[in-house]
Amino acid sequence: MQETAFSRLNWDDCRLFLAAARAGQILAAARTLGLNQATLSRRIAGLEHDLGAKLLVRRTHGSELTDAGAALVEALERVEAELLASQAHLQGADAAVSGVVRVGAPDGFGVGFLASRLARLAARHPDLTVQLVPTPRGFSLSRREADIAVMVGRPEAGRLVARRLTDYTLGLYASRGYADANGLPESLAGLSEHRLVGYVEDLVAAPALNYAQEFLRSWRSSVEITSAIGQLAAVRAGAGIGVLHDYLAADEADLIPVLPGARAMRSYWTAMHENLRDVGRVRAVSDFLGEIVREAQRDFVIAADGPAHGR
Known part of the structure; x- marks a missing residue:
C-alpha cells in the first residue's frame, strides 16, 4: 500500500x-x-x-x-x-473525578461568589484541580482558554453546550458615610448631581455589561474601575454611588440601597465546548455550579418595579 x-x-x-x-x-x-x-x-x-x-x-x-x-x-x-x-x-459513571478543569468567569461571580465555595468541591473530589480565572473579558472555548465559561448573556452560536445558570439583578448603592455627607438623590435624574462609580467605558467587554446607562443615559463616572469587585470596594469606601450586583452588595452592612425601586437584570450562562460534555471532571464542575447557584437563588434576584429594569 x-x-x-x-x-x-x-x-x-x-x-x-x-x-x-x-x-x-x-x-x-x-x-x-x-x-x-x-x-x-x-x-x-x-x-x-x-x-x-x-x-x-x-x-x-x-x-x-x-x-x-x-x-x-x-x-x-x-x-x-x-x-x-x-x-x-x-x-464509566463510577470513575473517580480527577484532572484539571479551568473555569473562566466574570470577577463578580468568580471572586465574589464561586471562590469561597470551591473548598466544598475540593472536599468532594480530592483528585480534582479547579483553575478559576476571574476576569471581565470573554473566554475562547475553542482555543481552550477555559473548559467552562460563565458568561453574561447567552453565548453566540457555535459548537457549544450552553445552559442558563441564573438571572441576577443590579441596583444602586452608596456607603452610609457618603449618604451622611452628601445625601441621596430622590430620582434617577438626580444621580447626575452625585459622584458616580462605574466601568471604564472603552474597556467594557460587552454591551450587556454597560449597566449604568439603564439608570441614567448621561451617566458620567468620577471613578472608573473595570472590576465589579473593585467597584464594590470603591463604593463601600465612599467614592460615590455605583451600580452593584445585588448578590454581592445587599448584605454589606456599610452599604445602603439608593432608589431601591430601580434595578437592572442580566443572566449568567455556562458554556463548554461540545467535545467536553461527556468528560467526567468537566461535568462534575458544571453540575456543582448549578447546585450552588440554586442554593443561593434568593440572593441573585431582588424584585423591583422601577424604570431601570430590563434584560
Whole structure:
C-alpha cells in the first residue's frame, strides 16, 4: 500500500500543533505545554513537512492559521472529541473525578461568589484541580482558554453546550458615610448631581455589561474601575454611588440601597465546548455550579418595579 502524508502523522505532533493553534502564539503554547519554544517550533515544522503544507504563519505578536491549518484544526478537534467520548465511556459513571478543569468567569461571580465555595468541591473530589480565572473579558472555548465559561448573556452560536445558570439583578448603592455627607438623590435624574462609580467605558467587554446607562443615559463616572469587585470596594469606601450586583452588595452592612425601586437584570450562562460534555471532571464542575447557584437563588434576584429594569 502506498504511504501517504496522513499515514505518517504523529498524534503527539498533532496535539502540539493544536495547542499552538488554540493559543495563537508559539511561546504561550510552549509555556502551557512545558516545552522549549524552539522544540515546539521544530515539531510543528516537522508536521508541516510531513503534510507538505504550511499550517501557521508567524507574526510579530503571534501566529495565524493558514487555510490548511484551519482545516487540520477542525479535523483534529473531531478526533479529539472521539477520544474524549471514548475515554468517558470506558471509564464509566463510577470513575473517580480527577484532572484539571479551568473555569473562566466574570470577577463578580468568580471572586465574589464561586471562590469561597470551591473548598466544598475540593472536599468532594480530592483528585480534582479547579483553575478559576476571574476576569471581565470573554473566554475562547475553542482555543481552550477555559473548559467552562460563565458568561453574561447567552453565548453566540457555535459548537457549544450552553445552559442558563441564573438571572441576577443590579441596583444602586452608596456607603452610609457618603449618604451622611452628601445625601441621596430622590430620582434617577438626580444621580447626575452625585459622584458616580462605574466601568471604564472603552474597556467594557460587552454591551450587556454597560449597566449604568439603564439608570441614567448621561451617566458620567468620577471613578472608573473595570472590576465589579473593585467597584464594590470603591463604593463601600465612599467614592460615590455605583451600580452593584445585588448578590454581592445587599448584605454589606456599610452599604445602603439608593432608589431601591430601580434595578437592572442580566443572566449568567455556562458554556463548554461540545467535545467536553461527556468528560467526567468537566461535568462534575458544571453540575456543582448549578447546585450552588440554586442554593443561593434568593440572593441573585431582588424584585423591583422601577424604570431601570430590563434584560
